[in-house]
Amino acid sequence: MSQATCCQIWTDTQRELDAMLQREREEFLQPQEDPEQVMKMLATAYVQYLAILRKLDEAHAPLIHQQKRAAVRHALDGVMGRILEIKGEMVALEKSECHSMAAILMELQRVPEDIEIPIPKYFIKENLGILQYREKYLHEILLNAGLLKQEAVRAMTLEEGIRVIQVAERARQGRARAAFMRRIYLEEKRQSKKQEQTMAKSPDDAATCIQKVWRGHRQRRETERLREEEMIFLGMSLPPELEVMISLQKTNVLEGEVQERANFSFRHELRAAEGPHIKETFQDEITQCFLECRHITGRFPDYPPEKTGGSKALIIEKHPEEIVEELAAKKAKAEAEKNEKDKKVKEAKEPAPEKKPQKVEKQVVDEGWKMGPSNFLSMLEEGSSQYQVFWENREHKSDFLQDHDPELIKAGEREEVEEEIRVQVDEVMEEKLLRVKEVVDGETGPGQVKAVKEKTSKTPVKKKISELEKDLTPDRTIDSLYQQLAEERLLIQVKNVNLSDYMGYDDCVRSLLRETGAQPLPSIPEVRQLVALYGILPLGSQTVHENAPLVKSLLLAGPAGVGKKMLVHAICTEAGANLFSLTPSNTGKYPGKDGLIMVLHMILKVGKELQPSVVWIGDTERIYSKGATKGEEEVNFKRLARLLPQFLRALKPKDRVLLVGTTRRPFDANPGPFCKVYQKIILVPKPDYLTRFALWKHYILQCGGVLTKLNLNCLAQVSDGFTQGHVVDVVHTVLTELRLLQMARKPLRTAEFVTSLARHDPVYNEEEEAFQAWYAKTPLGKAWNAARETDEDGKGKRKKKKGKGKKKGKK
Incomplete structure (x- = not known):
């Protein structure tokens, strides 16, 4: 798949994702009263998110541009997480892990395969080298421990070696003789054609023929060159050098080779170009915060320690006007609490007049179902906004080399450069604050009373650590533990x-x-x-x-x-x-x-x-x-x-x-x-009829069998109650090496498999019912049964209770 096609799929899928996010803002945030309508909304969103996940994975796998891959990966993880959240809501609503999706699929015009969960390819592709090394290392450990049987290599005898060499040498001599005779035949044929041409045509005719062929060949090459230049000028094709380069990059990605790209960094340039301005800005902001705090409280504040973020804690603080409003609100609240306490004291002193208790009817307010908070909607919205800023209006075809984007790298590294400069500024401004407090307020250091309060209030709380969380093997490496676990x-x-x-x-x-x-x-x-x-x-x-x-x-x-x-x-x-x-x-x-x-x-x-x-x-x-x-x-x-x-x-x-x-x-x-x-x-259930039919066909063909006179419908019907393991065992028992050799003159019969199948015990209905009865005792099974009882008998019970209450009132 070309890079332009991947980018087009990404663009179309991002539009669908934006539409889904807009729909969630409109529908899911509002309370719903009808459970069936809620389930329909959730199931529809579930199916649509699965389609988006499938398309994002299709666009992500062949992409070469690393920054585009990171953006698509961000959306891919967000969609996966949102699918899991919606699945959790569906389970909590229906009290069941399985849901009937036929009506939703029919409404959305989808097939049952569309609700299969697509597994992203980057799970394995991005860690392929590590997984292969780990598999090889584990194989070596098991071989050295004698836990794997290695195929024995049988030594070849002298007679067998001589026979193999003779066969190979005779074959080589035969090929060499055949090539020699072919060269002789072609040389004789060439000589005969040459004699016929010299005898048939004159030199003038031969020259005319050569000129005609050459001029035609030259004109075709010129026409092809002009056509290619025109297409490149119109932007409908690429130069041949770039096409070769892009095709090589495509093959490298598809073959799973690791692309070793240079680690582009612009920290030094950012530090040199923007560092002085950032430093000056930080100093001005911190100074302004000091002055505002002194204007409100009458003294300079203590510099925040590095653990709390340093100057970040000062700059994040609110505007002075907001601080004044908060102080006034706290003061008013304290006065109100004081007035309430005085009122309660007076009421306690004076005996209250006796009042007849009034019946208060409890009003049950059912707000209906509402979607729970999500950890992935903000992630998806952030990815959508970044896409609109950086990638939506970008011409993807112009990036022939699929190289990095400097501005995106600078945007990511600018925060790190600012943090480095902030640490330097904090050291300078802290010393400057101490000198100013000593000159203006006469303070020689941070307040001692505050320090004592912090020491007394912040007492260390010891957390109870379980036995499994303690490091019982501090002197052991991971490799040694890995080897011991494999050997055991x-x-x-x-x-x-x-x-x-x-x-x-x-x-x-x-x-x-x-x-x-x-x-x-x-x-x-x-x-x-x-x-x-x-x-x-x-x-x-x-x-x-x-x-x-x-x-x-x-x-x-x-x-x-x-x-x-x-x-x-x-x-x-x-x-x-x-x-x-x-x-x-x-x-x-x-x-x-x-x-x-x-x-x-x-x-x-x-x-x-x-x-x-x-x-x-x-x-x-x-x-x-x-x-x-x-x-x-x-x-x-x-x-x-x-x-x-x-x-x-x-x-x-x-x-x-x-x-x-x-x-x-x-x-x-x-x-x-x-x-x-x-x-x-x-x-996990036993297979049904259609599954058994597919299993018989698949495993018989996989073992080398031929379906000539075999009745698969009969096998699928007879094997009702048998599991996948029974089918595999029967196929391997019947299709031995000797039986496969006899298949040409003795085709497979249905009775052979039925006879072998009769030696196994099926899964009876009583065992299947025992599984269902056990599942009904699990928490989810109990919740499902309780919900069913409430739906069927809840209304009748409520009516009976109301009737009893009325009779008591009449008496």
Whole structure:
């Protein structure tokens, strides 16, 4: 994609974003009473923001200009964060993670694929070198520790070596002989043509033919040159040198090579050109603040310390007239409070006359729904204003080299130069203030009474630091801790799996059930969306993680074989994250409370330093299992359950670390502490008919099978209740190497797969109902059920209460 096309997409998308911001100012800031209308507004904004995110990512990926990339990246992070905020509002409104979007998609004329969450490419592209180095380093550690099986290299015998050399030499001799015979054939053909031309034509005819060919060739070249000059003059094409340069830059970007550009800096020029003027301005402002303060208070103020910002604290202060108004308002307030106290004293002395209590009816004012405060709207508005100032009216085609813009760099560095000069001015003005106070007011230093008050008032408050936040390994480097975690299998390799590889389609039956009021399991596309929203987007962007609603933990619950572990690896692959395994089998290597604390501390330390990171706990229901503990292993699990809340409290918004648990029997655990640890719970369903059809076709073709006499409809129907893991296992069992060799004379039959499938146990309806019943006991499930009961029975209950009140009044 050309740079002009990227800039055009950016321009069009920025206009759509400005229209969305204007719509939010008009609609979302006003209270709404109808929940259905609110949900429609939120869902519409959600779909439109997803389309904007997809276009911004499309424009950002091929851009070469670094400052343009930074501007598009700013808008990209803002849109991602706004999508997460709107999703949170939708969940709070409907008390469900899944929403029916069919009507909104039909109204906006969109397809179901438009609500798939696009994952920005810069998550991996900008950190590709670091990720490749980290993967290679981990592979070497596992090889040296003997945890990976390296393919053995078999030595070649002497006879085999001689045979290989003979084959290669005979092939070389054959190619050389063929080339020699071809040269002889072409030489003979050339000689025969030469003899025919000399015998057939005279020298005059030959000269005329040569002249005709040459003149035609020269005229075509001249015409082409004139056409190119005309197009360059009209601005419809570029000179060939610039076209070659731009094409080389495009290929470098698309191939993922790191562009080493010079770090352009204009600090020295700004300091030399604008430094004296900035210094003089600061001195005048500070002097004026001193004089105004003396005029109001009668003395010069103390110079603010460097911790509070120095002279910034003085310049930010208000105008003298505003200070006088504030003093008068405080004085009036103090007098009013004094009068109220005197009045209360008089009332206490005089006995108040008895009055009959009057019934006061409480008025419940329902202001309706209103959009909560946003951390990303200001970011988007700031990016929109910067775009209008710097990029909207700029001619992008004229920037052939896609080089830096000096004015933008100066605008960013001017603040740093001003801060450096401000520090120098503070030192000079502080000494000057001390001399002036000594001469005019007779003061030799800052007020002692004020200093004593500050010492007495500002007593240090000791914060309680948890055991996991203490540095238990001060003498260990990150590399040594990384190596130890890898050797103990607490740090594992990430399988290269994308989120799009988790195949599945939307189920119409689930959508119809949701419209009737039931809450079925989410579909596979909805699982992909939730994993991307709560797992991948916050881990990939530091800005989104710090400002969006913070999700520290995520639980994937579903039957065995539905792809929970695959989703964990997909999160790490898409976000470029490390994967730490805290499964109960690994934690047994560090027995006792101290051992578990050391493991969690090492994971926290390495995960925060090499973020983003994912901490995975497989079979997490064993940690919160019901009943009495039996054996040291179960006791260790219980200790881990008590330490996980401390682990989550140690994670701050700046730490891109996510705790992911997977469970296939969540109903075996105590629901209280289990649901408190995991903020978001995603139920992973078994595949429906359409998904099973696609799975059979995909994996059979992937393993080398041919779909000649295979009935995929029958396979999809028969495999109802079976999971993705069952399908993969059956395909690999049937399509062995011997069976693939026999496929030419013996095509694949449906019965072969059905026979192998019969050896597996499906997911029965009772197990699926157990998952639904367990999810109903989670906080979100309870809130959804309570909301349903209120909608159905709330009006009737209110009428009954009012009727009872009337009967009591008559009696």
